[in-house]
Amino acid sequence: CKWRMKIPNILLAITTLYLVFLSGSRGGLLAVAITMLAFVFVYPKGLVKKIIITVVSVALAVVTWNVAKPILPELVVERMNVTDVIESRGTYRMDIWEQAVYEIVNESEHVILGRGIDARIKMMIAGKYSTEALHSAFLQIAYGQGVLGFVLFILLAGACILRCIKKRKIIVV
Numbered sequence: 001c002k003w004r005m006k007i008p009n010i011l012l013a014i015t016t017l018y019l020v021f022l023s024g025s026r027g028g029l030l031a032v033a034i035t036m037l038a039f040v041f042v043y044p045k046g047l048v049k050k051i052i053i054t055v056v057s058v059a060l061a062v063v064t065w066n067v068a069k070p071i072l073p074e075l076v077v078e079r080m081n082v083t084d085v086i087e088s089r090g091t092y093r094m095d096i097w098e099q100a101v102y103e104i105v106n107e108s109e110h111v112i113l114g115r116g117i118d119a120r121i122k123m124m125i126a127g128k129y130s131t132e133a134l135h136s137a138f139l140q141i142a143y144g145q146g147v148l149g150f151v152l153f154i155l156l157a158g159a160c161i162l163r164c165i166k167k168r169k170i171i172v173v
Helices: 006-023 026-042 047-071 074-079 082-088 093-106 137-164
Strands: 121-125 128-132
Touching (some): 006 026, 006 047
Antiparallel strands (some): 121 128
């Protein structure tokens, strides 16, 4: 039966989504949304199907949020609003990214080859001097591996997407 594994997978997806909500991770929730968006643009054939799936996905997201909201801790619900993101600048992510871009552009000795794998940015955050990961794969690669590493990463990712887009769409998603 085709449904034999679909029901456990649906239950797993619902449980995973609840855990993402429960973690309070806005980035995790954004990753789920981007994956769904990628699915909509890559997997279905035809504009009409893409529009229908987009509308259904948005409706499903609204229903999911409204079902999950009453059973989530109040702190998590408060984190999931635009005002909180703006006030905290994405929990200081914008400050980290601005500093990283400034250093990538202005420190010429690191432009080509970067600072090395797992390079961390040293900066003052919330009144404390600390070293931080960049919380952005693209910026982390540009900062750590420089322009050369970033270009190679983009070329490799692009080649993988182009190779799989016709025959293995689920891998692209």
